[in-house]
Amino acid sequence: MNPPQWRARAPPPRRIPQRCAGCGDDGVWHRWGVRILIVEDEQPLADAVARGLRREGMAVDVAYDGDSGHEKAAVTRYDVVVLDRDLPGMSGDRLCAEITGSRAVTRVLMLTASGTVSDRVAGLSLGADDYLSKPFAFPELVARLRALGRRATPAVPPVLSAGDVVLDPSRRTVSRSGTPVELTRKEFGVLEVLLAAGGGLVSSEELLERVWDENADPFTTTVRVTVMTLRKKLGEPGIIETVVGSGYRVPSAELAPG
Numbered sequence: 001m002n003p004p005q006w007r008a009r010a011p012p013p014r015r016i017p018q019r020c021a022g023c024g025d026d027g028v029w030h031r032w033g034v035r036i037l038i039v040e041d042e043q044p045l046a047d048a049v050a051r052g053l054r055r056e057g058m059a060v061d062v063a064y065d066g067d068s069g070h071e072k073a074a075v076t077r078y079d080v081v082v083l084d085r086d087l088p089g090m091s092g093d094r095l096c097a098e099i100t101g102s103r104a105v106t107r108v109l110m111l112t113a114s115g116t117v118s119d120r121v122a123g124l125s126l127g128a129d130d131y132l133s134k135p136f137a138f139p140e141l142v143a144r145l146r147a148l149g150r151r152a153t154p155a156v157p158p159v160l161s162a163g164d165v166v167l168d169p170s171r172r173t174v175s176r177s178g179t180p181v182e183l184t185r186k187e188f189g190v191l192e193v194l195l196a197a198g199g200g201l202v203s204s205e206e207l208l209e210r211v212w213d214e215n216a217d218p219f220t221t222t223v224r225v226t227v228m229t230l231r232k233k234l235g236e237p238g239i240i241e242t243v244v245g246s247g248y249r250v251p252s253a254e255l256a257p258g
Contacts, residue, residue: 034149035210036060037078039069039095040111041087049082052138053145057172057185059212066090073099076209078106080148082141083128085112093126100127107148111136160195162239162252167195176234186211187230190223194240195253203247 036058040046043064050060061076063069067089073081081099085092096108110128124131130144160167164177169192174181183191189211194202204223212222227248231238239250 034058034079035077036080036082036145037063037069037072037076038082039063039066039087039092040082040084041065042084049138049141053142056142058145059210066092066095070095070098073106080107080109080145082109082111082145085110093122096126096128109141109144109148160192160253162195162250163237165234165239167192181233183230183233186222186226187233190226190230191234194248194250197249197253199249199251199253201243201247201249206247 036053038046038050038053038060040049040062041064046062046064050062053060061072061078063072066087069081069083069087070090072078073095083092083096083099085096087095090098092110096110099106099108107129108127109130109132110126111132111134113134129148132141132144160169165174165181166176167174167188172188174183174188174191190207193207193210207223208220227240227242231240234240239252241249241251243249
């Protein structure tokens with residue numbers, strides 16, 4: 001059955017291009033470490049938007065009521081929360097106030113079926129960073145989230161490198177000694193987070209939180225396996241150092257201008 005007319009429809013499945021043509025930003029948003037929470041009680045809409053955002057390279061969690069959204073926001077560091085105002089359980093207004101009152105860096109984009117000026121003013125007065133009325137175009141939602149994402153996370157230089165390994169977030173490319181290295185999205189995300197740490201230590205738990213979504217098993221070996229395949233693809237000499245019991249780091253990581 002077709003969804004109601006007002007619901008946003010995610011774009012059809014497609015391969016993620018090497019370059020995000022036409023976005024015009026500096027590549028900061030293209031970090032795989034950006035984490036989104038969608039709190040929306042219309043499940044078909046929430047699921048459709050989540051699928052579309054994941055195809056844009058974002059890690060997305062979904063809650064279908066205010067109470068679940070509050071629980072998720074309390075235990076996970078989200079960069080942006082997409083929040084419907086009219087929710088069962090805890091209202092969207094109260095949840096927005098809880099998030100913005102916690103002094104977290106999380107940004108809030110509020111959704112509503114009403115697009116009146118008074119509703120927009122009321123939503124923004126609660127501390128929301130942006131406001132979008134239904135129906136909305138999916139590309140507009142993505143553009144607004146990109147803008148909020150740049151404000152929620154520290155700016156990442158256009159190019160990250162370690163020795164002869166160069167990662168370009170905006171083009172989503174990795175090369176070693178000038179030779180392209182083909183990586184999966186998770187491998188790219190892990191490498192990007194490690195390089196962005198500038199030589200700092202990154203735990204397996206943090207990699208799991210920033211690159212995967214809430215469906216990832218916290219006891220899984222997926223991080224270790226992904227790092228293993230990443231090392232193999234990058235070749236020798238290895239650039240990723242394992243700190244037993246603590247995590248991983250790239251000691252020679254540099255934050256370089258593009």
